[in-house]
Amino acid sequence: MKKALSLVVVFAFAVMLLAACGAPKAADNAGQAANSGASSTPAPAKEDAKKALKIGATAGPYSDMVTKAIKPLMEKKGYTISIVEFNDYVQPNKALASGSIDANLFQHILYLKQFAADNKLDLKEILSVPTAPMGIYSKKFKSLDDIEKGSTITVANDPANLSRTLLMMQNFGLITIKKDANQATISEKDVEGNPKGLVIKPIEAAQLPRTVDSTALAAVPGNFALAAGMDLTSAIKLENMAENYRNVLVVKTSDIDSQFAKDLKETLQSKDFEKIIDEQFKGFSKPEWMKAAAGKS
Incomplete structure (x- = not known):
């Protein structure tokens, strides 16, 4: 009887020992699952937080x-x-x-x-x-019709503004441009008609407002006109701006x-x-x- 009782105690102790040894392993597995991001609930989408x-x-x-x-x-x-x-x-x-x-x-x-x-x-x-629209400004003439033959007009020398200026002048009937000209890179070389014989003088765009007093005509981009304190509505003609x-x-x-x-x-x-x-x-x-x-x- 004592021998049987001893066997029961030893068996119970062994079961408890095995359970205790197994518990940390289960916890480790759970921790690994958590660390690996495994979850039955998907993580929320990351919001665009750039403020x-x-x-x-x-x-x-x-x-x-x-x-x-x-x-x-x-x-x-x-x-x-x-x-x-x-x-x-x-x-x-x-x-x-x-x-x-x-x-x-x-x-x-x-x-x-x-x-x-x-x-x-x-x-x-x-x-x-x-x-701000580009415009033609003048202290000498009050309208496009008043422009005299051979007058000098200062224009921006950078490709983007020069192309835009020449297209504006064409829209005003002052010049004509070759039909095959690339609109992004139009220059004085693309002018094929100039009925008033205008002298086109390219200079740095930022200097154009200063030429209004000294030159017959100046084609000034709106941003440079405003930066120089010019009134846009004082132009003898503002461009019909293309989109x-x-x-x-x-x-x-x-x-x-x-x-x-x-x-x-x-x-x-x-x-x-x-x-x-x-x-x-x-x-x-x-x-x-x-x-x-x-x-x-």
């Missing part, structure tokens, strides 16, 4: 547009906006492509496509914005479907944005999408 944005713009009206219109409206959506100013047309796109900034506003779509292709950059426009010459807000193509890009687009399409444009950017030409939206309201 601090850097927007690049050339110094002048488009930096002002970001400061006075885009920044305050985006901040109402919970964003923090920093503005990075540039003084040329090369660095804003390179900075965007490298990730130094998140968006930029300074260029029209033709320039964007040409620059991106030439430099192998993957950039995409969000939407066009109201843009592809309106400035666009641009991001990297990989960000075009991001939440911040969607919020930027929504901001541009808002009534509050248009109200600021009407109050603080007089003379700016509105894009067709904005005109259409106003017509529906």
Whole structure:
């Protein structure tokens, strides 16, 4: 009897020992499962939490547009906006492509496509914005009809603005351009008709406002006119701006479907944005999408 009782005690002790040894192993397996991410409930999708944005713009009206219109409206959506100013047309796109900034506003779509292709950059426009039109200014003549033969007209020497200027002059009936000319790279060499014998003098765009007093005519891009304190409405003729010459807000193509890009687009399409444009950017030409939206309201 004692021998049987002893066997029972030994057996019970062995069972307890085996159970104790097995418990840590089960816990280890559970920990490994937790560490490996195994779970019956899938992890929630990662949200787009980018709320601090850097927007690049050339110094002048488009930096002002970001400061006075885009920044305050985006901040109402919970964003923090920093503005990075540039003084040329090369660095804003390179900075965007490298990730130094998140968006930029300074260029029209033709320039964007040409620059991106030439430099192998993957950039995409969000939407066009109201843009300061180019105009012909003169202290000597009050209208295009008054322009005398042989008059000198100063124009921008950079390819984008030069092409745009010559197309504007053609639209005004001052010159004609070869039909096979590439619209992105039109130059004086593409002018085939010049009935008034105008002397076309290319110079640096930023210097054009200074020539209004000293030259018969000056074709001044809107941003440089405004930067020099000129009144857009004082031009003897403002361009009938084509849609592809309106400035666009641009991001990297990989960000075009991001939440911040969607919020930027929504901001541009808002009534509050248009109200600021009407109050603080007089003379700016509105894009067709904005005109259409106003017509529906």
